[in-house]
Structures are given as structure tokens and as C-alpha cells.
Amino acid sequence: MLVQDKVQMLLPIAIGDYTDFFSSMYHARNCGIMFRGPENAINPNWFHLPIAYHGRASSIVISGTDIIRPRGQGHPSGNSPPYFGPSRKLDFELEMAAVVGPGNELGKPIDVNEAADHIFGVVLMNDWSARDIQAWEYVPLGPFLGKSFGTTISPWIVTLDALEPFSCEAPKQEPPSLPYLAEKTSRNYDINLEVSIRPAGQGDSHVVTKSNFKHLYWTITQQLAHHTINGCNLRPGDLLGTGTISGPEPDSLGCLLELSWNGTKSVTLGGTSRKFLEDGDEVIFSGFCKGNGYIVGFGSCSGKILPSLP
Numbered sequence: 001m002l003v004q005d006k007v008q009m010l011l012p013i014a015i016g017d018y019t020d021f022f023s024s025m026y027h028a029r030n031c032g033i034m035f036r037g038p039e040n041a042i043n044p045n046w047f048h049l050p051i052a053y054h055g056r057a058s059s060i061v062i063s064g065t066d067i068i069r070p071r072g073q074g075h076p077s078g079n080s081p082p083y084f085g086p087s088r089k090l091d092f093e094l095e096m097a098a099v100v101g102p103g104n105e106l107g108k109p110i111d112v113n114e115a116a117d118h119i120f121g122v123v124l125m126n127d128w129s130a131r132d133i134q135a136w137e138y139v140p141l142g143p144f145l146g147k148s149f150g151t152t153i154s155p156w157i158v159t160l161d162a163l164e165p166f167s168c169e170a171p172k173q174e175p176p177s178l179p180y181l182a183e184k185t186s187r188n189y190d191i192n193l194e195v196s197i198r199p200a201g202q203g204d205s206h207v208v209t210k211s212n213f214k215h216l217y218w219t220i221t222q223q224l225a226h227h228t229i230n231g232c233n234l235r236p237g238d239l240l241g242t243g244t245i246s247g248p249e250p251d252s253l254g255c256l257l258e259l260s261w262n263g264t265k266s267v268t269l270g271g272t273s274r275k276f277l278e279d280g281d282e283v284i285f286s287g288f289c290k291g292n293g294y295i296v297g298f299g300s301c302s303g304k305i306l307p308s309l310p
């Protein structure tokens with residue numbers, strides 16, 4: 001046995017492909033209210049299929065790896081042209097991710113009721129997001145450079161077997177999903193999640209949100225079944241992010257975009273405050289399940305923001 005602090009953690013898998021879903025209704029609704037207003041907050045398709053984008057596997061890094069503030073084109077306001085420079089709206093996204101194994105052959109979808117047999121386990125994941133870059137580039141094809149500069153995961157994979165004692169009923173889906181997504185039993189897991197930020201030079205980190213995996217509307221088994229329904233093959237080590245896991249309460253929102261309501265209010269951090277991340281901030285995710293006399297821990301998923309290139 002080795003003391004955790006004395007070893008260097010590495011990525012637990014070789015990640016061939018990475019997909020990121022958008023499966024918390026609270027997160028989808030909040031983003032929609034901010035970007036489209038309350039009447040059209042959630043697009044009609046959202047309630048019929050687990051929405052996702054194809055992410056970038058090459059920039060997935062292990063917890064503890066620094067993240068360089070990305071540069072890019074920022075969203076013009078009014079009639080002004082777009083600007084180029086360091087992101088002014090750098091954010092974290094509190095997520096978990098399923099690690100695929102064994103996966104399927106090309107052309108042979110995985111049945112939703114057998115999907116759990118193709119998920120080896122789960123990790124914590126931070127889908128770092130540059131909101132100004134993302135807002136300008138994402139129509140009509142989805143996120144691109146606003147998210148591909150870095151994604152952090154925790155160092156060990158907690159198997160679904162280890163999570164079984166913490167399984168709980170998933171939210172009721174209304175309208176009912178199409179038959180290929182209808183599960184005989186639809187399960188989530190009760191996993192406590194927490195995000196804290198340690199500003200540069202401070203010893204203490206400050207908790208900014210607490211959420212729970214059980215808030216996901218689309219389950220990870222529905223995500224996997226949907227991903228393969230067109231015949232797409234998933235391979236061992238592929239990573240399926242859940243999407244930002246926001247809960248219903250104001251202190252359970254999974255990103256600063258929501259917590260600061262797109263920079264219109266401040267989030268307190270001890271003696272200071274944030275709307276988006278500043279250079280030197282260390283963002284630390286933790287996750288655990290509390291059993292009877294024991295804990296299943298996910299370790300931490302952390303990263304510090306370094307200044308952008310000149």
C-alpha cells in the first residue's frame with residue numbers, strides 16, 4: 001500500500017473518444033432561461049433524447065494538471081465586432097463521466113436494458129468551459145474551442161458494482177421516452193458532489209456548490225443506448241460525460257455561469273468574490289457515497305488556472 005499523497009496519479013484509461021451529454025434538466029433550463037428567455041428555455045427535443053456533443057479526447061487530463069486560460073474569439077455585444085484574447089468568462093462544469101467497457105461492434109446497438117453491462121464505472125469530470133468563446137461559436141454546430149482546451153477527470157474509476165448500494169430511482173420522465181430508451185428499471189446513484197475554489201495565495205478553499213448525481217434526468221444507461229442506437233460503436237475506455245449536474249436549489253448549481261447568472265451577480269469566496277474564474281484559482285471537485293459505516297470516495301478532480309499565453 002502506498003500513501004496517496006506520495007504517488008503521482010495518471011489517467012486511469014486511454015481515452016479514444018469522448019462525448020459530453022446535457023442531462024440535468026435544472027442545468028438545461030437555467031442555460032435556456034439565460035440565453036433564450038423563460039418561454040423557450042428547454043428545446044422540445046431535450047425531453048425526447050439525451051442531447052450531447054462530441055468532445056475532444058486529446059485534452060482530457062488527470063486531476064492536478066494546470067489549465068492554461070484559453071484565448072479565442074469572444075462574443076460581440078451589440079454591433080461591436082468579435083474580440084480576440086484571453087477568455088473573460090472561464091468556468092468549470094461539475095460533471096461525472098461513465099467509462100465504457102466493453103462496448104459494441106459497429107452496426108450493433110446496445111439495448112438500454114443491457115447498457116449497464118457496458119459501463120465499467122464512473123469518475124468525476126470538470127468540463128472547463130470558456131463561456132464567451134462558446135457563446136460566439138456554438139451556433140449551429142455546437143461547442144468547439146470553448147470546451148476543447150481541457151477536461152479534467154479524477155484518478156480512479158469507481159465501478160458500478162461498488163455503487164450498487166447507492167442506486168436510487170431516477171426521476172420520472174414526462175413525456176415517456178420512445179421504446180428504445182424505456183428502461184425496465186431506471187436507476188440513478190446517490191453520489192454527493194461538491195465544488196470548492198482556492199484563490200491564488202490563500203490556504204483555504206471555499207465551497208461554492210453542492211449537488212448530487214441523482215439529479216440527472218437522463219440516466220447513463222439511456223445515454224449509452226442512445227449513443228449506439230444508430231450503430232455507432234463505443235470502445236473500451238471511451239468517456240461519456242453526464243453534462244453539468246445542477247440540482248433544484250440555488251446552492252446546487254453546477255457551474256459559475258448559473259451561480260453568477262452569466263456574470264450578473266457575484267459568488268462569495270471567503271473575503272473575496274467571483275463571477276468567473278481568475279488566474280491562480282484552483283477548482284476542486286470531490287465526490288462520495290455515504291454507506292452504513294463506510295464511504296465510497298471518488299478522490300478529487302482539481303486544476304489550477306494559469307494565465308493565458310501572451
Ligand SMILES: O=C(O)/C=C/C(=O)CC(=O)CC(=O)O
Nearest residue numbers: 022031032035127129243244
Ligand atoms: O441552452 C443553450 O443554448 C446552451 C447551453 C450551454 O451552453 C450549456 C453547456 O455549456 C453545455 C454543457 O453543459 O456542456
Ligand SMILES: [Ca+2]
Nearest residue numbers: 093127243244
Ligand atoms: Ca459539459
Ligand SMILES: [Mg+2]
Nearest residue numbers: 127147150151
Ligand atoms: Mg471540456
